[in-house]
Amino acid sequence: QVQLVESGGGLVQPGGSLRLSCAASGSTSNIYAMGWYRQAPGKQRELVAAISSSDNINYADSVKGRFTISRDNAKSTVFLQMNSLNPEDTAVYYCKAFSYHSREYWGQGTQVTVSL
Secondary structure: OEEEEEEOOEEEOOOOOEEEEEEEEEOHHHEEEEEEEEEOOOOOOEEEEEEEOOOOEEEOOOOOOOEEEEEOOOOOEEEEEEOOOOHHHOEEEEEEEEEOOOEEEEOOOEEEEEOO
């Protein structure tokens, strides 16, 4: 079993920056990728960024050049550095872990609000 806890969300003004963290615990050795997703009101949940155990990285086109995903040396924590935020980035951001045998785990989500 894997537990994911997000932190770092909050209120930020347009053009500002925020860094999200996701700490994984439990059976983390079988995790092969982790990612960040977001869901805005009335919209589908979408992939923001993901990073694999081999450091393959994918970004949504809407965040390329602004967001950076990374992980710590122990691969137990994944980060999302968000720069040049705009109101369209407002959403609940969820951390996801991909594990073997089709196991997937989600964090509880953290609210990011970009407001004028």
